[in-house]
Amino acid sequence: MSSTEAFETVARSLRDPASFLQVFGALPSGDPSKLNAELRARFAYLARIVHPDQAPATVKERADQVFADLQRLRRGAERAIADGAYDKPIPADILSTAAEAAAVLQSPSASYRLDATPMRSGDLSRLYRGRTCDAASRPVIVKIAAAPTDNPALEQEARIVGRFHGAPAGSPLRGTARYVPTLLDSFLLSDATGRRFRANVMPYEDGFVALTDVIAAYPDGLDPRDAAWICRRVLAQTLAAAMAGVVHGALTPDHVLVHPLSHEPRHIGWAHALADGGRIARIVTRWRDWYPPEVFDKQNVDHRSDLYMAGKTMLRLFGGDPARNTLPPAVPADLARVVLRCVREARVERPHDGRQVLDAFTRVVRSLWGTVYRPLALPAH
Helix, strand or coil: CCHHHHHHHHHHHCCCCCEHHHHHCCCCCCCHHHHHHHHHHHHHHHHHHHCCCCCCHHHHHHHHHHHHHHHHHHHHHHHHHHHCCCCCECCHHHHCCHHHHCCEEECCCCEEEECCCCCEECCCEEEEEEEECCCCCCEEEEEEECCHHHHHHHHHHHHHHHHHHCCCCCCHHHHHHHHCCCCCEEEEEECCCCCEEEEEEEECCCCCEEHHHHHHHCCCCCCHHHHHHHHHHHHHHHHHHHHCCCECCCCCHHHEEECCCCCCEEECCHHHCEECECCCCCCCHHHHHHCCHHHHCCCCCCHHHHHHHHHHHHHHHCCCECCCCECCCCCCHHHHHHHHHHCCCCHHHCCCCHHHHHHHHHHHHHHHHCCCCCCCCCCCC
């Protein structure tokens, strides 16, 4: 069966199914935790077939909707398992189409149809995939503040992204703009209670993956030759921040994207950035080990603080322990020295110039392995 035929087969099973059995099949008997584990495995198998990032080009325009339907039915099945009703008819509220459940947002200049559920939720915002409501139907990412108190962070992001794309032609900052998402729209929306939330709209670019996903795919670390080219992209993000006159402030694996084939980066996470220096008052808790001591000592941060967080990310890509600042023996000693200098606890002992760090790192990599292109293979998900 071709990938297109497989897609169509799954898509047909999601059109008004009589029961969850028709979509996910019969589940073995057992306690709810075992049933949910099996459901997740069935969902993962189907998701690999219809996910917008995996679907054949011939059905790309329908993949967003089909995948949203699959997600909605998975959530309904989880609820049915909890209620002991997995083999019963699917409730009408779950059978309502994802298109009907999806929201349409209107800005002063455009409108956007969003998926019914966020693709990712962070500490400051929720990310939704969607499309422009025009003839072009361009795919977009819409970042919506998690709470009205987070609106200033998204406004900050809009200003900083504008610095890259608004820089004069020929400036180093403008040269870096190609690696920073373009801001298509930024506006306030209101909920039923009148609370207002900032929404930033950016293009959705297919094929990019967060380093969080890369690390999850290779929990013991990547081949050092793959980790090396990705680490160069991490260091480049610290330089981009310095050129923009900001401290990124959250240079964690969530906020560095790479394209496994083209090797291009996308520098994101600017909602955390500090345009005028100062203190980081809010950390991303799951990445606590990534933050330098000056953050917890309530001191002002600077470029060396970003380099510290970059060093932690590089450690993890090589299979090291960010909590102890250790690297596996397989990492060449010359590379280890460059990385470990970035994560010195005393800020004065860290490098002052990210460009020099990148240049030193690049020299070591090329002396070890040359410049051979290596596409990054990620397991299907």
